[in-house]
Amino acid sequence: MTSIQLNLLDVQLRNDSTVGQRADTPTLPPTHTPTHTPTHTPAHTPVHARQLTKRFGDNVILDQLNLDIRAGEFVALLGRSGSGKTTLLRALAGLDRITSGTLEVPKACTAVFQEPRLMPWKRAWRNVTLGLKLDQPRQHARQALAEVGLAHRENAWPGTLSGGEAQRVALARALVREPQLLLLDEPFAALDALTRIRMHQLILSLWRQHRPAVLLVTHDVDEAVLLADRVLVLEQGRIVSDIAITQPRPRSAELPQFQQVRAQLLELLGVEIDTPVTTENAPAPVVMPFNFSNFSI
């Protein structure tokens, strides 16, 4: 069995168990049957982390972090590279043990990563239902693939899918598990700009329809503000900022409220913001090869 397969099966194992981690429980490799203490997280707060600490050797990555995510809430998580976003997501997914603190997440929890992690030797529909015991797996897979606009590729081999298509199969694989908590670790990072925009629309429509709680890790401040109800910033192992985005969807990056939140977040992330463009310092206009305003996506 390859490591990719191990990782994937690992996430699926968590789908079949209630995940409520407590520290200092015996450590087993993540591919074993989970040993988490079963807990019953209140339905309105599927994610409840208190004093969550994760160390790698002497390095404290998550430092007594507290986090709540309400049912159906869409939360984005920003933070500098190496700040511990993936570490937090892996802890929530039950892939890594926490060092101390408590962590409760719902039984139905699935994760989508930057790379789709499909089994190349299984057709798209089989990847969708991999590891699940269903009466009519193909029918379930077909329905999930239709939801991500890929009904026509159910028999495709992963190697014949584009990056965006493969990532949509990964989303279908997450959806078919009917997650209460959907964890997304930079799922659009490897996609081109237009495919990303399509994926934003898709993820929002799937979220509206299925209403899982979502935790989206991203480096893209605009993506976070466009999609989320709340944007968190992780720094030095803790959530240092928690900003509610109240602008109704669909959101426009042109609006002053959007730009205000973006500026606030960029500052928190230590990114210097350019001087506002005025008539005096505006660059010469660039002639585009064709009119993008007529380009429909």
Ligand SMILES: Nc1ncnc2c1ncn2[C@@H]1O[C@H](COP(=O)(O)OP(=O)(O)OP(=O)(O)O)[C@@H](O)[C@H]1O
């Ligand atoms: N298995 C591991 N063993 C030792 N150190 C690790 C391990 N996994 C992560 N780390 C360290 O933990 C820190 C946080 O890593 P993590 O991958 O969570 O960061 P991140 O915020 O997701 O970064 P990026 O934005 O670049 O993806 C890094 O310093 C990393 O080197």
Ligand SMILES: [Mg+2]
């Ligand atoms: Mg990461």
